[in-house]
Amino acid sequence: xxxxxxxxxxxxxxxxxxxxxxxxxxxxxxxxxxxxxxxxxxxxxxxxxxxxxxxxxxxxxxxxxxxxxxxxxxxxxxxxxxxxxxxxxxxxxxxxxxxxxxxxxxxxxxxxxxxxxxxxxxxxxxxxxxxxxxxxxxxxxxxxxxxxxxxxxxxxxxxxxxxxxxxxxxxxxxxxxxxxxxxxxxxxxxxxxxxxxxxxxxxxxxxxxxxxxxxxxxxxxxxxxxxxxxxx
Amino acid sequence: xxxxxxxxxxxxxxxxxxxxxxxxxxxxxxxxxxxxxxxxxxxxxxxxxxxxxxxxxxxxxxxxxxxxxxxxxxxxxxxxxxxxxxxxxxxxxxxxxxxxxxxxxxxxxxxxxxxxxxxxxxxxxxxxxxxxxxxxxxxxxxxxxxxxxxxxxxxxxxxxxxxxxxxxxxxxxxxxxxxxxxxxxxxxxxxxxxxxxxxxxxxxxxxxxxxxxxxxxxxxxxxxxxxxxxxx
Numbered sequence: 333x334x335x336x337x338x339x340x341x342x343x344x345x346x347x348x349x350x351x352x353x354x355x356x357x358x359x360x361x362x363x364x365x366x367x368x369x370x371x372x373x374x375x376x377x378x379x380x381x382x383x384x385x386x387x388x389x390x391x392x393x394x395x396x397x398x399x400x401x402x403x404x405x406x407x408x409x410x411x412x413x414x415x416x417x418x419x420x421x422x423x424x425x426x427x428x429x430x431x432x433x434x435x436x437x438x439x440x441x442x443x444x445x446x447x448x449x450x451x452x453x454x455x456x457x458x459x460x461x462x463x464x465x466x467x468x469x470x471x472x473x474x475x476x477x478x479x480x481x482x483x484x485x486x487x488x489x490x491x492x493x494x495x496x497x498x499x500x501x502x503x504x505x506x507x508x509x510x511x512x513x514x515x516x517x518x519x520x521x522x523x524x525x526x527x528x529x530x531x532x533x534x535x536x537x538x539x540x541x542x543x544x545x546x547x548x549x550x551x552x553x554x555x556x557x558x559x560x561x562x563x564x
Numbered sequence: 565x566x567x568x569x570x571x572x573x574x575x576x577x578x579x580x581x582x583x584x585x586x587x588x589x590x591x592x593x594x595x596x597x598x599x600x601x602x603x604x605x606x607x608x609x610x611x612x613x614x615x616x617x618x619x620x621x622x623x624x625x626x627x628x629x630x631x632x633x634x635x636x637x638x639x640x641x642x643x644x645x646x647x648x649x650x651x652x653x654x655x656x657x658x659x660x661x662x663x664x665x666x667x668x669x670x671x672x673x674x675x676x677x678x679x680x681x682x683x684x685x686x687x688x689x690x691x692x693x694x695x696x697x698x699x700x701x702x703x704x705x706x707x708x709x710x711x712x713x714x715x716x717x718x719x720x721x722x723x724x725x726x727x728x729x730x731x732x733x734x735x736x737x738x739x740x741x742x743x744x745x746x747x748x749x750x751x752x753x754x755x756x757x758x759x760x761x762x763x764x765x766x767x768x769x770x771x772x773x774x775x776x777x778x779x780x781x782x783x784x785x786x787x788x789x790x791x792x793x794x795x796x
Contacts, residue, residue: 351768424656428773428776431769431772431776432772432776434766434767434769435763435765435766435767435769435772436766437766437767461769462767462769465767465768465769466767496790498787498790531667531783532786532790533667534666534667534668534669534786535666535667535669535694535697535698536583536697537663537666537667537693537694537697540663540664540667540779541660543776544660544663544664544775544776544779547772547776547779547780548779548780548783551763551780551784552783552787554764554766555730555784558728558730558764
């Protein structure tokens with residue numbers, strides 16, 4: 333059986349279709365047929381009570397798309413940049429990381445154990461279309477694990493007296509491991525890590541949430557890669 | 565009357581007390597007196613049903629502190645870095661911005677109109693102690709507005725064809741204006757802005773939420789300031 337997930341709302345469904353994704357089914361709530369042109373394939377109109385049972389949103393818009401798990405190809409320009417999400421249990425944090433990874437041009441996002449189901453509706457909402465824009469892999473797939481082990485530099489973002497993240501060279505094949513603010517890295521993450529970096533913090537702030545810490549480092553990697561590309 | 569706000573949970577109250585803040589009152593739920601030593605001043609034990617009425621958390625820990633609005637002094641090292649929060653209606657986004665501003669060493673966070681009440685319990689939770697660590701000002705206070713108008717470089721983070729945020733010089737007195745991802749800048753924010761910058765985004769990602777965009781730029785400012793300080 334093909335695995336599929338749900339995308340809710342007019343803007344999110346439109347955006348998914350614009351990336352070229354093909355919906356298995358698009359459901360419209362009766363009375364809101366204007367939300368999607370009739371010629372869109374796989375369009376079905378359903379009664380309001382049935383529609384309400386299909387969503388966990390409190391005030392859903394009248395449109396909902398069922399899409400096969402996207403199979404996004406990694407881009408082939410420049411060195412790889414993988415984001416490994418370790419113990420990211422909060423859907424909002426994981427969705428944020430996925431979106432930042434896509435925006436920062438990451439090669440793929442890889443879920444390590446104890447990370448939330450990336451196709452959970454709350455993650456999909458927070459990802460804002462990132463699921464269709466960046467490869468999303470699972471470390472428990474053998475091919476993914478092998479690929480990650482081939483990356484020689486795997487950097488854990490951590491608290492403590494480590495090199496500062498912006499003094500690290502991100503312009504090479506590299507995997508960034510972002511872990512839970514409260515739980516800390518898993519044994520797997522620690523065994524994978526070849527290096528550690530930290531984000532200096534002022535005012536006795538002790539930590540940042542994983543979504544922010546990961547985004548700050550991903551965009552630093554993107555910055556270094558842009559600057560490198562500009563050099564003669 | 566002194567204005568006050570509520571801080572919930574053992575860790576958050578401990579953390580606030582550690583910054584030197586003095587609670588007007590600390591309430592402990594009956595049966596959980598072990599959560600706080602008896603010698604802490606202003607400690608009151610209350611019945612569980614009364615305690616439940618004082619919090620909007622579903623499963624509150626049995627401790628809750630009432631603190632006067634902190635009056636944090638801006639630090640006096642290096643050029644100023646103000647964060648202006650424009651139309652940030654989501655408590656999680658605003659709390660995140662406040663925390664990142666404190667961690668990145670900002671001089672103060674200033675609320676512009678249509679930004680959520682910074683002492684809203686959801687903001688306080690997301691801020692994770694930042695309320696006690698960075699000055700928090702309101703633009704509708706005349707003294708604050710005057711101070712911001714004295715800052716000659718006021719930079720709006722925006723979408724579109726603007727200079728890239730990391731090519732901008734953040735090592736001078738500067739105010740960063742972060743606005744709503746969906747609503748865009750208010751008239752006030754546009755009238756304040758002397759410059760605009762943008763964060764380049766890959767994979768046809770159109771925008772980032774205000775918490776992420778603001779954090780990425782704040783930490784770029786902190787990075788430039790660290791590097792500047794290291795130069796002979």
